[in-house]
Amino acid sequence: MNMKQLRYFLAVAEELNFTRAAAKVNIAQPPLSQQIMALEAELGTPLFRREKRKVELTSAGLILVEHAHRVLNAASAAVAAVRAAERGANAKLSIGAVYSSIYAFMPETLRLFRTIEPRTEVSIQEMTIDQQISALREGKIEIGILRGNLYDREIVTEQLFRERLILAVHEKSALLAESGLTVDRVSQLPLIAVSRTPIRGYADRILNIFEQEELKPHIMTEVSDMHTSICMVAAGLGSAIVPSTMRLLQPRGVRFIPIDSAAAHISFSLAWRAEEITSSMAAFLDSARQNAKDMINEYSDLFLPLPDARQRAAKLRAVS
Numbered sequence: 001m002n003m004k005q006l007r008y009f010l011a012v013a014e015e016l017n018f019t020r021a022a023a024k025v026n027i028a029q030p031p032l033s034q035q036i037m038a039l040e041a042e043l044g045t046p047l048f049r050r051e052k053r054k055v056e057l058t059s060a061g062l063i064l065v066e067h068a069h070r071v072l073n074a075a076s077a078a079v080a081a082v083r084a085a086e087r088g089a090n091a092k093l094s095i096g097a098v099y100s101s102i103y104a105f106m107p108e109t110l111r112l113f114r115t116i117e118p119r120t121e122v123s124i125q126e127m128t129i130d131q132q133i134s135a136l137r138e139g140k141i142e143i144g145i146l147r148g149n150l151y152d153r154e155i156v157t158e159q160l161f162r163e164r165l166i167l168a169v170h171e172k173s174a175l176l177a178e179s180g181l182t183v184d185r186v187s188q189l190p191l192i193a194v195s196r197t198p199i200r201g202y203a204d205r206i207l208n209i210f211e212q213e214e215l216k217p218h219i220m221t222e223v224s225d226m227h228t229s230i231c232m233v234a235a236g237l238g239s240a241i242v243p244s245t246m247r248l249l250q251p252r253g254v255r256f257i258p259i260d261s262a263a264a265h266i267s268f269s270l271a272w273r274a275e276e277i278t279s280s281m282a283a284f285l286d287s288a289r290q291n292a293k294d295m296i297n298e299y300s301d302l303f304l305p306l307p308d309a310r311q312r313a314a315k316l317r318a319v320s
Contacts, residue, residue: 001039001042001043003071003072003075004035005035005036005038005039006068006071006072007025007072008021008025008027008032008035008036008039009036009039009047009061009064009068010065010068010069010072011024011025011032012032012036012048012055013057013061013065013068016054016055016056016057017055018032018033018036018055036048043060043064045058045060046058046060046061047060047061047064048061066137066138069137069138069139069140070137070138070139092120092121092122092123093117093120093121093122093123093142093143093280093281093284094123094125094140094141094142094143095122095123095124095125095141095142095143095144095145095284096124096125096126096127096131096132096135096136096140096141096143096144096145096146097124097125097126097127097144097145097146098126098127098128098129098132098145098146098147098226099126099225099226099227100226100242100243100245100246100249101145101245101268102124102126103248103249104245104246104248104249105145105245105268105288105291105295106124106145108291108294108295109284109287109288109291110122110287112287112290112291113283113284113287116283116286116287117279117280117283117284120280120283122284125141127141127144128224128225129146129147129148129150129202132144132145132146132271133150133152133155133271136154136155136271136272136273137152137154137155137273139273142272142273142278142281143270143271143272143281143284143285144270144271144272145268145269145270145271145288146268146269146271147163147202147205147243147266147267147268147269148202148205148266148267148269149267149269150269150271153274154273154274155271155272155273155274156271156272156273156274157269157270157271158269158270158271158285159267159268159269159306160267160268160269160270160288160289160292161267161268161292161295161296161303161304161306162265162266162267162268162303162304162306163243163244163245163265163266163267163268163302163303163304164243164244164258164259164264164265164301164302164303164304165206165209165241165242165243165244165259165264165265165266166241166242166243166244166246166247166256166257166258166259166264167181167186167189167239167240167241167242167256167257167258167259168229168230168233168239168240168241168242168246168251168254168255168256169233169239169254169255169256169257170233170234170235170236170239170253170254170255171253171254171255172236173239173255175189175239175257176255176257178257180257180258180259180260181257181258181259181260182259182260182261183209183210183213183215183259183260183261183263183264184213184215186217186239186241186259187210187215187216187217187218188218189218189238189239190218190220190238190239191217191218191219191220191238191239191240191241192219192220192221192222192223192229192232192233192237192238192239192240193206193217193219193221193222193223193229193240193241194206194222194223194224194225194226194229195222195223195224202226202266205266206241208263209241209259209261209263209264212263213261213263220237220238221237221238226240226242226246229242230242230246230251230254233253233254234251234252234253234254235253241259241264242256243266243268244256244299244301244302244303245302247302248299248302265304268292270285270288272285
């Protein structure tokens with residue numbers, strides 16, 4: 001087995017068509033098919049079910065997809081680390097982060113990290129929670145910064161704090177005359193919501209606020225991510241429930257109103273694969289923990305400490 005075969009295999013797995021896969025990796029179809037057959041022969045099992053007009057992954061093929069991604073990403077990481085060393089860096093750290101954390105949480109965390117690991121090169125990618133889960137599993141990133149907990153036996157999540165949820169409205173909204181909004185009042189408003197995904201996450205947490213009071217929200221439209229919802233709020237197309245850190249970003253044309261409910265909060269967490277932690281990862285995790293403590297102290301109206309009040313992240317090894 002070699003990396004070329006794995007790249008060819010993933011191309012077919014993604015396209016489920018040998019002709020399109022061959023074009024994708026820029027080779028002719030016969031040699032691509034030969035490489036796949038050689039891989040199947042080596043593994044001793046078929047990876048695809050081939051029919052006249054349809055190609056499907058076998059159960060063995062489905063398993064290999066995840067491992068192939070990890071192998072190729074590990075190889076890419078090795079190349080990146082070597083090239084980083086040529087530029088004077090000791091190591092390379094890849095991080096995925098939800099939208100608002102890049103602006104509200106990452107700058108100070110990175111500053112703290114630089115004092116500990118000045119020669120580690122950091123790569124940051126904006127990712128949704130679902131994208132981070134896939135990237136962690138496949139080895140594309142080493143640390144994720146997200147909201148909520150991940151219930152996956154391969155991934156560890158660590159809560160840093162609980163973040164209050166608030167209502168984003170247009171800057172000229174009549175709702176600004178109200179000092180605070182009950183969940184019942186919010187349920188009557190046309191809301192722009194982040195769409196639900198197969199993995200329980202942010203959208204489910206928002207719905208839980210209403211379910212606890214036996215209410216049903218008036219969801220006018222669903223969007224794929226939070227910054228799209230903020231854009232629509234700024235355009236006057238509705239309101240959106242968002243984490244309190246959005247206040248720190250001061251988006252143009254948007255104002256924020258507190259929600260009067262003890263349930264209106266969501267956890268802010270770190271995530272990584274349940275494997276040995278490198279020294280660079282450990283340094284970043286410590287920097288994130290310190291920054292979380294500092295933010296809780298500075299913006300006490302935006303954040304809540306964890307229920308145990310220790311202001312220390314509680315590691316949760318999730319079991320699916």
